[in-house]
Amino acid sequence: QKEVEQDPGPLSVPEGAIVSLNCTYSNSAFQYFMWYRQYSRKGPELLMYTYSSGNKEDGRFTAQVDKSSKYISLFIRDSQPSDSATYLCAIFSGNTGKLIFGQGTTLQVKP
């Protein structure tokens, strides 16, 4: 079993839709949770960062962590064509000192 599981998609939605991206993880010791966005032919860029259960909001983006279920989510409201990218979840384990990435979900927002 992979330490971090993410459905690779692809996911295609119409402009304005609410998008939900999800990851599950196996190790309850994982401490820090991140979402990266990667545009085609670019490096991943940090989008959201959180270390606690609950929600963190930044504009149209909301990151949600449920440590009891070992489940993290990224919600995008009022999705735009410019949101079309691959979204990677990443989790940092203080025990191993490693940042572990999910496979990434490819999102396409159609005008």
Next chain:
Amino acid sequence: EAQVTQNPRYLITVTGKKLTVTCSQNMNHEYMSWYRQDPGLGLRQIYYSMNVEVTDKGDVPEGYKVSRKEKRNFPLILESPSPNQTSLYFCASSLSGQGARGYTFGSGTRLTVV
């Protein structure tokens, strides 16, 4: 502008011909790392460095070498490239620890070994 710079962006080479991909960061970050990204496999760590002269293997180090003689530079060396090293490579850096607050990535180097 704070950034991680990789060169070259694209490289086509032949099997066995030694090559170096350079990585430089201007943020005074202690931690630097190399990843390769392959379809269906995601990002896999090759090597990382906690500080100058301190390097360690990641998950897929075979066929690669690194060095960290200066804080800002972390080159990736392929002594004898093979076709299975055809991939998209990313250098990343982090201010503290090993990435608890996220990495800054370079724009990537697409390597093709024929």
